[in-house]
Amino acid sequence: MTNLTDLTVAAIRKGVAAGEFTAVEVAEAFNANVAAASELNAFIVATPEKAVEAAQAVDARRARGEKLGKMGGVPIGMKDLFATNGVQTTAASHMLEGFVPQYESTVSQKLWDAGAGMLGKLNLDQFAMGSSNETSYFGNVISPWRRNDGSNADLAPGGSSGGSSSAVAARLCPAATGTDTGGSIRQPAAFTGITGIKPTYGRCSRWGVVAFASSLDQAGPMARDVTDCAIMLEAMAGFDPKDSTSLDLPVPEWEAGLNADLKGKKVGIPREYRMDGMDPEIQKSWDDGIAWLKDAGAEVVDISLPHTKYALPAYYIIAPAEASSNLARYDGVRYGLRDLPEGAGLQDMYAATRADGFGPEVKRRIMIGTYVLSAGFYDAYYNQAQKVRALIARDFEKAWAQCDVILAPTCPSAAFGLGDKTSDPLSMYLNDVFAVPASLAGLPAMSVPAGVNSQGLPLGLQIIGKAFDEQGVLNAGLAIEQRAGFTARPEKWW
């Protein structure tokens, strides 16, 4: 019999609909993989009963001859940043340990309505702040990948959606939700040889998603291939009156629109992304991608995004500024942790609660955000960064006069080892150098696996598209996927 946990979202949905296997059989197979993979620490909470319950409902609908939904019978992992009714939602923080939402986030509700079931809540960087999943209060997530040199060093699954990437790569779930503020879907996807797309800002509702930086936060799917991302994104996206920045646009049929023929399309190669001292293996993978897109019929053009080098510093003002404001809500009064020292007043309670409830990286970012927004520094830092952000968006606008999509590496390197960058926050931040510009401009961007490096670790290629043109991004991604022939998978050691 087919190993059900090797199947893609599309194959599971098809098999369940055709009666080749039941949704409950699929859920149980993935539940078993989740239970056997505690060493990866990908899940904060497993919810096998939820997965089975949703699967039973799908099987019952099939028995009645009803339609099964876009995600009918597909169990998924839910990043623990999405509020799930009755299931602990922590944002991987001590602050929200034990917090049980009384409501369901819009995106997760849409997925359940589409026939998906929940395998559990996935680990992440605390409040989605990190690039290696080493800031979680619930411990590091370990990548299922290992270098081929026999060293057995634990590698980072990327961040902040590190539980999502590790779980999909290790076949603990066929797909998972992610969120991307400055690369948090694309970088972990690249590190673990999977596919992930951040749609245009506003496509997926932010309602019920624990806020990090509201002008940047976007949810998106992480799965094994481009088709699965298209399917799941359709189920996640859509207008939501409860999110003031939700796009009031119909959800396109991205899956039906998939087409890897790029004749007549122009692919821009941004010269500023060719950085001094670039890893030759990353350069080679980028060159491979260019050749594949040419082979798919696209014309390749050189473009310039002159403000690229300023994207990351602008991001590290804007995102912490928004975070310092968003995270002001954790005060020990309404929900979450309360630390009330003996005889303390209200102000002392706030300060003690926040000292205890936030990890070091979260505190660092709140402190930076507080500083750049404080009287006397607002113009020099925050306003300047928002002006530079406008210039970065303008760079992309100009580029779209010359091309339809942009191809670049997702990350400057393959996965690094756990602990390699924790002592130097700046070197960790620099890992998102290629991901952040599209975030600042709110553009759809995806990472697809392009091959493995000499250490046997996956490398990702990034496609950035025009606002609202997820289809163009997915199509270019599909063209790469079909030519990259990426079949590598981590050998099971856990």
Add this chain to the structure above:
Amino acid sequence: MSVDKATVAKIASLARIQLDDAACDAMVPELNQILAWVEQLGEVDVTGVEPMTAVIPNQLRLRDDVVDADPLTGGGVREKVLANAPAPEHGFFGVPKVIE
């Protein structure tokens, strides 16, 4: 611009995060490293550029000005609102004494 220990202590107080002496000391070089790095934004000529306010052009919507315009985000859910409160009292959020 760079920060000293007194400034770090001031920021921590503004951010309502208790930082002991050692934590303040450790935070000074960390913040300064990051601030020195973002300093490069000063090189960019932003003459005539408006700060970005909306990443994707979008019209902010107004809801109807009535009670419970959207039942999902409206009132009448006190039990749910208080379900995760650390110290609910008599249907309110309990806090330490504020006024002597």
